Structure formats: structure tokens, C-alpha cells
Amino acid sequence: MQLDGLRKTLHQVNKIRYRPVLLQKIARGYFRTLVLRKPTLRIVEFSINHACQSKCGYCYAAKFRRPGECMLDVDEIRDIWMQSAKMGAFGSLILGGEPTLHPNFMDIVATLEPRKNIVTFATNCITLSEKMIVELKRIGVFVIYVSINSTDPATNDRVRGYEGHHEHVMRVLDACKRHGIDVMLPITTSKELLPETIKLLDFAEEHDMTASIGLLSPTGRQEGQKQELFDQSFWADLRKLYDRNPGLRGDWDTNLTLKVGCPAGFEKIHISPYGHVTGCAIQPMSFGNLRDEPLSDVLVRMREFKHFAKRPKHCIVALDEEFIEDYLDHAIGEASTPYPVEENAYYGADCGRAGDCTRSVARTH
Numbered sequence: 185m186q187l188d189g190l191r192k193t194l195h196q197v198n199k200i201r202y203r204p205v206l207l208q209k210i211a212r213g214y215f216r217t218l219v220l221r222k223p224t225l226r227i228v229e230f231s232i233n234h235a236c237q238s239k240c241g242y243c244y245a246a247k248f249r250r251p252g253e254c255m256l257d258v259d260e261i262r263d264i265w266m267q268s269a270k271m272g273a274f275g276s277l278i279l280g281g282e283p284t285l286h287p288n289f290m291d292i293v294a295t296l297e298p299r300k301n302i303v304t305f306a307t308n309c310i311t312l313s314e315k316m317i318v319e320l321k322r323i324g325v326f327v328i329y330v331s332i333n334s335t336d337p338a339t340n341d342r343v344r345g346y347e348g349h350h351e352h353v354m355r356v357l358d359a360c361k362r363h364g365i366d367v368m369l370p371i372t373t374s375k376e377l378l379p380e381t382i383k384l385l386d387f388a389e390e391h392d393m394t395a396s397i398g399l400l401s402p403t404g405r406q407e408g409q410k411q412e413l414f415d416q417s418f419w420a421d422l423r424k425l426y427d428r429n430p431g432l433r434g435d436w437d438t439n440l441t442l443k444v445g446c447p448a449g450f451e452k453i454h455i456s457p458y459g460h461v462t463g464c465a466i467q468p469m470s471f472g473n474l475r476d477e478p479l480s481d482v483l484v485r486m487r488e489f490k491h492f493a494k495r496p497k498h499c500i501v502a503l504d505e506e507f508i509e510d511y512l513d514h515a516i517g518e519a520s521t522p523y524p525v526e527e528n529a530y531y532g533a534d535c536g537r538a539g540d541c542t543r544s545v546a547r548t549h
């Protein structure tokens with residue numbers, strides 16, 4: 185089981201073996217983590233915009249918009265990436281909204297240095313043209329994440345809130361195949377969606393794609409919706425699904441520690457369109473803004489936070505009821521997310537620094 189993470193991380197080895205700089209960075213990450221026992225950043229998620237053509241019912245980014253504030257520009261993203269790379273990061277995932285709608289999308293991809301790192305992005309495919317695919321390959325991108333929700337076109341388009349979405353996905357899959365770009369299928373699942381998830385896994389295999397699974401969480405457009413929450417028995421069933429599908433991966437099983445667990449704050453961070461740092465794109469609380477302080481300071485705070493420091497063995501936004509009640513539910517009353525974690529009453533007891541968590545009060549349960 186422990187070697188599963190290594191196997192999944194090196195799944196793309198046929199692509200990265202031609203990239204000596206990237207191989208060196210990956211090797212250094214394992215060395216620092218396993219031999220020196222130093223927490224090492226692995227991946228940074230950048231949400232670069234909130235514009236999107238779809239209206240997905242479960243969108244976690246529904247509250248990212250901050251009217252009147254400026255989103256990060258390309259120079260700021262470059263600076264954040266340089267700080268992250270110094271802390272070990274060799275991977276980045278560009279998210280939105282729909283990132284290809286960003287007017288500087290190609291410049292942002294280029295600034296993350298795709299020839300020396302693993303740079304990918306998640307797209308609904310609607311605006312991703314063949315010309316863009318050719319250019320992405322030229323600058324060093326070798327894998328992209330393509331979102332689809334059902335193998336049935338009508339069901340998929342209804343869930344996405346965009347007629348013709350399925351057709352766009354098929355067009356992009358065909359273009360990627362012709363131009364030698366790998367496609368990863370990210371699947372958001374829940375107890376109810378599990379049968380569809382299994383069909384999507386078959387679809388991925390049929391189209392020569394790898395797949396990754398994320399869990400539906402009560403955040404964004406789903407906030408407060410806990411009827412679909414997971415339990416440990418579902419988690420165990422999911423693990424069996426993983427064991428039967430060696431190409432399948434999840435956020436929690438490509439860790440440099442080689443252990444299954446949530447990477448938030450240690451191996452992975454997410455940057456909001458306005459520079460806030462969260463544990464991942466799904467989590468609605470910010471540990472600081474990189475326009476105000478360096479990443480190294482924010483990471484210290486994140487690594488002291490109780491829910492990250494205990495290195496949970498599962499996805500906390502979908503399975504940890506205490507975390508969900510204390511931190512996800514807090515976002516229900518917020519006009520936009522992420523909200524400053526110091527404003528959460530529970531943070532005072534969870535921040536890991538006795539008496540040094542201003543604006544917080546002691547937890548009540």
C-alpha cells in the first residue's frame with residue numbers, strides 16, 4: 185500500500201524521464217521527506233479566475249468572486265511560484281472558474297515553467313482549441329485534466345448546465361490523442377454518484393486516460409448539503425476501488441511520504457485568484473495572503489494547524505465531521521471565500537499556538 189503512492193506518482197515516467205531537471209526535483213522531494221524528515225511542498229493549485237461558462241451544481245468556487253478587488257497578475261503568480269519552488273514544489277495545477285477564459289492563460293502556463301515541472305490545468309474544454317493544444321505541447325505541457333460528469337451526453341450536459349459540453353470534451357480528447365498529450369479524468373464522486381463513477385472509470389480506460397477521484401464536499405454551491413457525506417465504510421469501499429484500478433489516483437495517495445493521507449498545508453497548497461492561501465481548492469479558509477507576507481510564514485501557520493498537523497489519513501473536507509462543522513460550515517454566512525481563518529471561533533484552540541491566535545475564542549465543543 186505504501187509503495188502505491190510512488191507507483192502512481194511515477195505513472196507518467198515515460199514522459200518525465202526525458203526531463204532531467206524534473207526528475208532531480210522529484211528525487212530531492214523524496215529525499216527531503218523520507219530521509220531528512222523535512223516537510224516538503226510538492227504541488228501548488230492556482231485558481232486564476234472565477235469566470236466559467238458552466239453552472240455546475242456542486243461548484244466549490246462559487247464564492248471566489250470579490251467585487252472591487254484585483255486578481256493576481258502574471259508577475260505575482262510567477263513570484264508565488266518561485267517561492268513555492270524554493271520550498272520543493274515541482275507541480276502545479278491551474279484551476280478556475282474555467283482557466284482557459286483568462287486573457288493571460290498561456291502566459292500563466294509558461295511562467296510556471298512546464299519544461300522543468302509538471303504543469304497542468306483542469307478545463308471544461310469549451311474554449312480549448314486545437315491551436316491551443318499544439319501550443320501547450322510546444323511549451324512543455326504533457327497532461328491536462330478534462331472534466332466530464334456522465335458518459336451519457338444528455339445527462340452530462342444537464343449536470344454541467346451547458347448544452348454541447350459532452351461534444352466539446354470528445355473533440356478535445358481526439359485532439360489530445362493526435363498531438364500526444366495525456367488526459368487525466370478528474371471524477372467527483374459521492375455515495376449516490378458511485379455507480380456513475382464506475383461507468384466513468386470504464387470510459388477513461390476505453391479512451392486511454394488516467395483518472396483521479398475527488399469527493400463531493402459541502403462547500404461552494406453544496407455548502408450545508410450533508411446528506412451525501414461520506415463515512416468510513418464508504419472510504420473503505422473506495423480504497424478497494426483504488427486497489428482494483430492501479431492507474432486510478434486521488435489527492436491523498438501521491439504523497440512524498442508514500443502514505444495515504446490529506447496533503448493540505450504540508451505537500452499541497454492552493455492560491456485563490458486574489459492571493460489567499462488555503463490547504464486545497466475545496467477548503468474555504470485562508471491562512472494568509474501572499475500580497476501581505478511571504479509563503480514561508482504562511483506555511484509555518486498551516487503546519488501548526490491541528491487539522492493539518494495530525495496528517496489525517498483521509499480527505500477531511502468530505503469525511504471529517506468535526507472539520508466540516510467547524511470550518512466548512514463557517515463559510516455559509518460569508519459573501520465570499522476563502523474567509524480569514526483567524527475569524528473562525530474554533531481556530532483559537534486549533535492554531536497550535538497558545539495565546540497567539542488573535543480574534544479567536546476557545547472552542548465550545
Ligand code: SF4
Nearest residue numbers: 435446464499500501
Ligand atoms: S481536504 Fe485534503 S485530501 Fe481532501 S481535497 Fe483537500 S487536500 Fe485533498
